[in-house]
Amino acid sequence: MAGFALGWSDADGRPGNGDRGKAVRPAVALLSAEAVGGTAESALPGAVAVELVHAFSLVHDDIIDHDEWRRHREALWKAYGVGPALLAGDALLALAVGQLAARPEAIPYLSAALVELVQGQTADMAFESRPWRGPDEVTVEEYTDMAAGKTGGLLGAAAAMGVALGGAPQLADRLWGMGRDLGVAFQIVDDMLGIWGDPAVTGKPVYSDLRREKKTLPVLVALAAGVPAARELSALLTEGDMDEDSLRHAAGLVEEAGGRDAARCLADRYMSSVLEVLDRHLPDAEELRAVCDSVVNRVH
Amino acid sequence: MAGFALGWSDADGRPGNGDRGKAVRPAVALLSAEAVGGTAESALPGAVAVELVHAFSLVHDDIIDHDEWRRHREALWKAYGVGPALLAGDALLALAVGQLAARPEAIPYLSAALVELVQGQTADMAFESRPWRGPDEVTVEEYTDMAAGKTGGLLGAAAAMGVALGGAPQLADRLWGMGRDLGVAFQIVDDMLGIWGDPAVTGKPVYSDLRREKKTLPVLVALAAGVPAARELSALLTEGDMDEDSLRHAAGLVEEAGGRDAARCLADRYMSSVLEVLDRHLPDAEELRAVCDSVVNRVH
Numbered sequence: 133m134a135g136f137a138l139g140w141s142d143a144d145g146r147p148g149n150g151d152r153g154k155a156v157r158p159a160v161a162l163l164s165a166e167a168v169g170g171t172a173e174s175a176l177p178g179a180v181a182v183e184l185v186h187a188f189s190l191v192h193d194d195i196i197d198h199d200e201w202r203r204h205r206e207a208l209w210k211a212y213g214v215g216p217a218l219l220a221g222d223a224l225l226a227l228a229v230g231q232l233a234a235r236p237e238a239i240p241y242l243s244a245a246l247v248e249l250v251q252g253q254t255a256d257m258a259f260e261s262r263p264w265r266g267p268d269e270v271t272v273e274e275y276t277d278m279a280a281g282k283t284g285g286l287l288g289a290a291a292a293m294g295v296a297l298g299g300a301p302q303l304a305d306r307l308w309g310m311g312r313d314l315g316v317a318f319q320i321v322d323d324m325l326g327i328w329g330d331p332a333v334t335g336k337p338v339y340s341d342l343r344r345e346k347k348t349l350p351v352l353v354a355l356a357a358g359v360p361a362a363r364e365l366s367a368l369l370t371e372g373d374m375d376e377d378s379l380r381h382a383a384g385l386v387e388e389a390g391g392r393d394a395a396r397c398l399a400d401r402y403m404s405s406v407l408e409v410l411d412r413h414l415p416d417a418e419e420l421r422a423v424c425d426s427v428v429n430r431v432h
Numbered sequence: 433m434a435g436f437a438l439g440w441s442d443a444d445g446r447p448g449n450g451d452r453g454k455a456v457r458p459a460v461a462l463l464s465a466e467a468v469g470g471t472a473e474s475a476l477p478g479a480v481a482v483e484l485v486h487a488f489s490l491v492h493d494d495i496i497d498h499d500e501w502r503r504h505r506e507a508l509w510k511a512y513g514v515g516p517a518l519l520a521g522d523a524l525l526a527l528a529v530g531q532l533a534a535r536p537e538a539i540p541y542l543s544a545a546l547v548e549l550v551q552g553q554t555a556d557m558a559f560e561s562r563p564w565r566g567p568d569e570v571t572v573e574e575y576t577d578m579a580a581g582k583t584g585g586l587l588g589a590a591a592a593m594g595v596a597l598g599g600a601p602q603l604a605d606r607l608w609g610m611g612r613d614l615g616v617a618f619q620i621v622d623d624m625l626g627i628w629g630d631p632a633v634t635g636k637p638v639y640s641d642l643r644r645e646k647k648t649l650p651v652l653v654a655l656a657a658g659v660p661a662a663r664e665l666s667a668l669l670t671e672g673d674m675d676e677d678s679l680r681h682a683a684g685l686v687e688e689a690g691g692r693d694a695a696r697c698l699a700d701r702y703m704s705s706v707l708e709v710l711d712r713h714l715p716d717a718e719e720l721r722a723v724c725d726s727v728v729n730r731v732h
Binding site: 195215223229232243249253254257 | 492495496514515516518519522525526530533534536539543544546547549550551554557
């Protein structure tokens, strides 16, 4: 089951060429180590740990969100049942902790990322039952806090463990902050792809976030825009229970109200912070910079 | 939700006197540290970590097993829903890892226990779909392996972390093995209480293990006894779908076939190994010995 979750084998355990994801987190860990003059090997336990934690979180998220598809295949719980999938997720996390048993200096970053991850996911889940508009609406600040935890914690851990294991622990806190900003940018782009991305490329059903009333950034900023399209969008979302046509219409209204442009802008702003940290502390880290850039310029 | 899971508050978050469990694992950690001349405080991070991991495992186990009751109250998933409970379990585990961020020497024991725990739980779950009799029946050896992992891993980690944090890391491996034996004895007694214990005391529905076809030790040894009661028991279990009366009858047959005595015997044998290790390496550890003893002489 772990092999299936990691894209190494199909549901019958046969080795195959499943979609193994982008491996952004381990890349960040390895390249961060190299950027401070260490070897990629030195950061390998950290790189493996963050990828295992990422796999764990996807397995549990799909159970929590009832998502049936992941990377063009059935979600693990759909293929094997909820109980076994829950346990396989726990196993992936156990293995992640085990990776660092011999590199204890990296443990604080992993444990901090785990706590952030769970808090971010909890906030994201709680957002779903909040109203679209009114005094209880989700603010952009709440959203970025959620994304910094849910997506940024692990990226921060990847970068911080990378430099710490690579021989520059004094840079770890800076890189941790860089990773959190990168996570916000990453999450915003994910949200955009969830609305305007090609399902054949993303591997997720079209408009699934809108359908599930997920409080994604483009929708939040569109609703707050105070233009006619925002009011129409608000009415449509509040009504709920949308069919394919109204979902497409809603996506159009988000764009018309400026949600797409504003989301892109905010992602770019967080990326500027990321690049500023890199320029200042790791000016020669060309490859690390390229991987970070790829996060906001991707098709899936 | 974590407060509810730990018995600190009710489902509405009001502080209360919930059943907080026996706290055997943290007791083992603290007393192991004292037994080697350390302070209880030195082992506190380890003690907290094992109790948090234990709480995590109960929360996830109840989801996996669809158990609706835990310690005389609703299970966490029953009170809050599967998604939130799953995530609360993850949070408890994240906090456990965080406890050891400043005591990295204890990490290898925690990570080993986590892997054992998940493997043991996986085996236990797989046993449920195995037949009662025949070439695929669950053997006593498979059972003890499962119990050593599922229940013994964390007890082993408690004892090993206790002595390691208390200042005697050279004893950690011995105590790890002691903990695994203690876990097998613990699990066998749990199985016995699941059949002959008072539900008002245990907090679990009567005969729930028998009802769910759990491969518990008393049943396994009863079935293998080759006496008439064993054959009748086998027929009854194979038929399945038992009502209250047949469950009571089945419990009687387990006892008649010698399952109760044999289980008690095997638990005692594992306890002898435990006490042997304690006598040899920690001869003055009166309290630790008493806690271990209480594991096999308890009513809930």
